[in-house]
Amino acid sequence: MTTSRRGGLRDVLLATAARMMEEGEVELSLRSIARAAGVSAMAPYRHFSDKESLLTAVADNGFAMLHDRLARADRAAVGREALVEQGMAYVAFAAANPALFRLMFGRSRECEMPASGAAYGVLANRVAALAPEERRGAAILACWATVHGLATLSIDGRFQGPGNDDDANRAALNLLIDGLVVR
């Protein structure tokens, strides 16, 4: 690491942490992230006040990625199919980044993560456009819970099926949407 990149280390650290998680690292330590970034153990303190705030930034980045995937998926289809695609994208994101996904949802309350609300909004808007007004609230909650549940169960390995989970997930989402649009 040369010292010439002014302030670039911040982004390098976030990217390194994300990569480590992608590669299966579960418990990230400040030191291990710095090590992987090729930098001294103290260097991160130039950019983050402590370990917590670094991990919170990583999580917020994750929510931005999730938001992007959901928005893309929503654009790729129309009507209820757009909602199904969002659900599939949500599960795919979790499956591709299990450790990051767990980090994101494990540090919810006290931490400020603006991108989290944006991701939620994309899903909620699509559901709101599909559900009759009087059950809008329940519909949003049910959809959010279902896709999150599918994602969580999937990365925790609770589906012992032979692997073609996509079809099963799609069928489950469609079943949910049946109850959502029917009045």
Place this chain on the structure above:
Amino acid sequence: MTTSRRGGLRDVLLATAARMMEEGEVELSLRSIARAAGVSAMAPYRHFSDKESLLTAVADNGFAMLHDRLARADRAAVGREALVEQGMAYVAFAAANPALFRLMFGRSRECEMPASGAAYGVLANRVAALAPEERRGAAILACWATVHGLATLSIDGRFQGPGNDDDANRAALNLLIDGLVVR
């Protein structure tokens, strides 16, 4: 800890670990459990080969508790109401034991936890009794995912509502069941 209770320490350790989690302890160490049980750091090794196997036993106990709650809830109502009650019991269990719940679902794959399958069975049976045969698989997955998602989102604090979540959860479950029984 007197040495007179023959083999009793095993259960004491499991109960102590469960209690610590109930009291908000998040990361249990072997030493902290032993300490809380009033026993030397080495004593647990008389009953568990290592930390992992102790925690796995704690998780399995948790699944037995969850199974019990689901079975009770199922008996407390009939038809689709029994399924709603199971869902509410599932969420209530997670809310009352967040750390334990996370532990249970965080060590899924490689570990042997027989009680896990039993809990799943109670929910699956009820769904199977309600759903038409051709969508049984999708229905079970959708329900399992939804109640699990509601529980997970709830303990991760993603509902910022004023607290009366029970009604919202109930409405979401009912909406799901609408899609489940309608053909």
Place this chain on the structure above:
DNA sequence: TGTACATCAGTGAACGCGCGTTCACTGATGTAC
């Protein structure tokens, strides 16, 4: 019944480790006059 011995469930000191964080520092870059 008494005695010798094995087993069993615990103790307590010690190990090596990685962690988050502190501290004082270094040397390059930017700025005022």
Place this chain on the structure above:
DNA sequence: TGTACATCAGTGAACGCGCGTTCACTGATGTAC
């Protein structure tokens, strides 16, 4: 333009800590003869 100084982004040694686990042990309980 040159010089003095401030700032900034990094280093590297050191701290104290709790951890999982090892080792050798102790003393009570159970068992065979």
